[in-house]
Amino acid sequence: MKMTVIYDNEAKEGLQSGWGFACLIETEDNIILFDTGWDGHLLLRNMERLAIEPESIDSLVLSHQHWDHIGGVTTFLDRNPDADIYVPASFSANLKKEMESRGKRSLHEIKGPQEICKGIYTTGELGDSIKEQSLILDSADGIYIITGCAHPGLPSIIKTASTFGTITGIFGGLHDTQDYELFRNMQLIGAGHCTKNKSAIMKLYPENFVEIFAGYSADL
Ligand SMILES: [Zn+2]
Ligand SMILES: [Zn+2]
Structure with missing residues (x-):
């Protein structure tokens, strides 16, 4: 399995940065885009520079209904209307309708934890105010979690993910967590986008901490 960050507030040379997050997960059987950042053109430009074909993506999974995670959806669907789309069921009805009208495949409304494709699952929609x-x-060396902004809080995300192994x-936005004990047994803590306390996490886990950026990739 391979994870590549396509869109982040930070970017490696040759790629563009922008507020938001998107990453690609490639397995033997599937290619999944998780979130789209805000600017769909920036997303597609970074994909091109990373030699990722938008048309090769079979599933689009959206973490939550914030502009910096879904802003690129229409531009992406213009390019690839054939991807299955997975959104939290609580997305606004009109947004779901719009997405459905621009895609050719089904829109899946996610409530509880479920399989998305072989080896890839969703926690289901978590959280109260922002779902x-x-x-x-489910990689060869254990479970990796990918978060958008982690608004529901890491304790509940990690609790749900733990039921899978x-x-x-963990990779993604870790928001404002100060529950640093949660990272104790993790081998890789990839903080990106909206992580507020990067330096505190890095101080506690210097060997396992990585700051992720557009262009970062990891074989899992
Ligand atoms: Zn957010
Ligand atoms: Zn965000």
Whole structure:
């Protein structure tokens, strides 16, 4: 399995940065885009520079209904209307209708934890005020979690993901968590986008901490 960050507030040379998050997960059988950042053109430009074909993506999973995670949806669907779309069921009815009208495949409304494709699961929508789903990757060396902004809080995301196995690592926005004990047994803590306390996490786990950016990739 391979995870590549396509869109983040930070970017490696040659790629563009922008507020938001998007990453690609490639398995033997599927290619999944998780979130789209805000600017769909920036998303497609970074994909081109990373030699990712938008048309090759079979599923689009959206974490939560915030502009910096879904802004690129229409531009992406213009390019690839054939992807299955997975959104938290609580997305606004009109947004779901719009997305459905621009895609050719089905819109899946996610409530509880479920399989998305082989080895890839969703936590289901978690949280009270801002509902969000995270991805769970069942890789050869354990479970990796991919979050959008982690608005529901890491305790509830990690609790749900733990039911799938031992958690090896986490990538994405870790929001304002100060519950640093949660990272204790993780081998990889990839903080990106909206992580508020990067330096505190890095201080506690210097060997396992990585700051992710557009262009970062990891074989899992
Ligand atoms: Zn958010
Ligand atoms: Zn965000």
